[in-house]
Amino acid sequence: MTRSAQKIRTVAGIINSIETMEGDGFIVRRPFPKSAFADFDPFLLLDEMGPIDLGPGQATGAPAHPHRGFETVTYLLAGRMEHKDSRGHSGILGPGDVQWMTAGAGVVHSEMPEQEFARQGGRLHGFQLWVNLPKRDKMIPPHYQDIPAEKISTVQSADGLATVKIIAGEAFGARAVIATRTPILYLHFTLRPGAKVLQPAPPEYNALAYLIDGEGEFGADKKQASDGQMVLFSQDGDEIAIAAAPDAQAPLNLLLIAGAPLNEPIARYGPFVMNTEEEIEQAMNDFRSGRMGQIEF
Numbered sequence: 001m002t003r004s005a006q007k008i009r010t011v012a013g014i015i016n017s018i019e020t021m022e023g024d025g026f027i028v029r030r031p032f033p034k035s036a037f038a039d040f041d042p043f044l045l046l047d048e049m050g051p052i053d054l055g056p057g058q059a060t061g062a063p064a065h066p067h068r069g070f071e072t073v074t075y076l077l078a079g080r081m082e083h084k085d086s087r088g089h090s091g092i093l094g095p096g097d098v099q100w101m102t103a104g105a106g107v108v109h110s111e112m113p114e115q116e117f118a119r120q121g122g123r124l125h126g127f128q129l130w131v132n133l134p135k136r137d138k139m140i141p142p143h144y145q146d147i148p149a150e151k152i153s154t155v156q157s158a159d160g161l162a163t164v165k166i167i168a169g170e171a172f173g174a175r176a177v178i179a180t181r182t183p184i185l186y187l188h189f190t191l192r193p194g195a196k197v198l199q200p201a202p203p204e205y206n207a208l209a210y211l212i213d214g215e216g217e218f219g220a221d222k223k224q225a226s227d228g229q230m231v232l233f234s235q236d237g238d239e240i241a242i243a244a245a246p247d248a249q250a251p252l253n254l255l256l257i258a259g260a261p262l263n264e265p266i267a268r269y270g271p272f273v274m275n276t277e278e279e280i281e282q283a284m285n286d287f288r289s290g291r292m293g294q295i296e297f
């Protein structure tokens with residue numbers, strides 16, 4: 001038996017981001033969730049913070065708030081953020097660092113600008129992705145994977161025109177250091193003018209590309225998209241094609257995010273994502289009665 005030839009996926013749609021306010025009042029670009037597009041199993045939300053140049057004292061963040069039933073993945077490109085939680089965990093994220101937080105049964109945490117960065121001001125740019133947990137993992141103890149920039153595998157294509165930072169999964173023959181609960185690809189590609197990338201992704205994975213800056217050509221049908229847009233791929237192939245035009249004025253920067261769908265019911269209320277309404281009520285009760293703890297330092 002011979003292996004069938006690879007097939008390049010087509011584009012199912014292109015989605016524009018909305019701008020919305022988060023936390024203490026910072027603007028994010030958000031391709032989803034929005035009314036016409038609530039989730040993209042197993043992904044629940046993608047936010048781009050900035051890029052914004054903040055003056056001294058201008059930086060804001062998200063003070064104490066809970067999460068239960070999913071994971072938050074924070075990836076910073078510029079600026080410094082500080083994280084504290086109800087289990088005594090804290091950490092600082094700088095450019096290129098990733099925090100993969102498995103909220104599981106629940107944490108209360110704060111995500112704030114690091115104090116010195118807030119005092120001085122500067123450029124802030126980053127992403128938060130919410131990854132749903134399967135029913136069997138929703139109530140596991142919370143844990144963190146804090147990965148500094150230098151530990152994120154970075155690989156160049158053979159022709160040197162494309163670079164990938166591998167946050168989760170595999171690309172260009174290399175593998176991420178982060179472990180995921182379900183199969184997920186989270187890749188940050190940079191394509192210089194003329195670069196072409198073919199990234200394997202099993203057909204059952206839902207797959208999206210979010211354009212950070214520049215423009216490019218996507219899928220077997222060569223659809224065009226530009227920064228702030230999200231490209232959704234059809235589940236009709238096992239490879240994702242991305243290209244930057246040879247005469248492009250700037251590199252194309254994008255996140256390629258794909259994962260095996262959970263195909264489980266979703267009950268969602270703000271920072272809680274469970275399978276049933278009863279579980280959401282339980283989460284709200286547990287939070288209100290302090291069973292998710294509080295930040296004590």
Ligand code: CO
Nearest residue numbers: 067072109111
């Ligand atoms: Co949070």
